[in-house]
Amino acid sequence: MNKMKWFFSFAGVLIIAAALGYAAHAYTTNWRGKAPTSHPDTWYGWHTVKGARKYFPNLATIPPFTMGAPPVPGKIYHALFIISANNKIKMNKIIDNIHNALNDPRLKGHIKIELLAFSAGSHLYFKGSGREKALLKLKKMGVELAQCANSLYELHIPISKLYPFIKIVPSAQGEIILRESEGYAYLKP
DSSP, X not given: OHXXXXXXXXXXXXXXHHHHHHHHHHHHHOTTOSOOSSOOTTOOEEEEETTEEEEEOOOSOOXXXXXXXXXXXXXXXXXXXXXXXXXXXXHHHHHHHHHHHHHOTTTTTSEEEEEEEOGGGGGGGBXXXXXXXXXXXXXXXXXXXXXXXXXXXXXXXXXXXXOTTOEEESOHHHHHHHHHHTTOEEEOO
């Protein structure tokens, strides 16, 4: 009787080990098979490529919109994007976020945006930052580009270091308070 119990417990351990081994193999090779090294247009999702898990976005189609807040017909929406960090990733992201808002089909043509830089975020507007083209494009799309005068004073930054098309506001905090009282959404990267 003891030999029988031992046999079944040993067989159970072997079955579990085999199942775990299969699961590990399926995870490392991916359930869809081995991932190609290039990115085919019809293929997307998480895949294992050379032992590393990578996400491939679907480049072929834009997903259909299945939910979201509906726009109010005829309403003009307001958004205040702020940047207060001298961080390349955040600066690029805030520009991308503004483009996303401007191109949202629910908001397109019905949104007023201001981009406010203060503190170390003032570097966004520095001449030679490599963002002149992107900022001019935003300005052309109707985005107001504002800079805090207090930050310039406190950081000893002359106005001549900024792009000439940037507007100066007395204080970032005052601008935020005034814009929020006007119904602006307050957004950070």
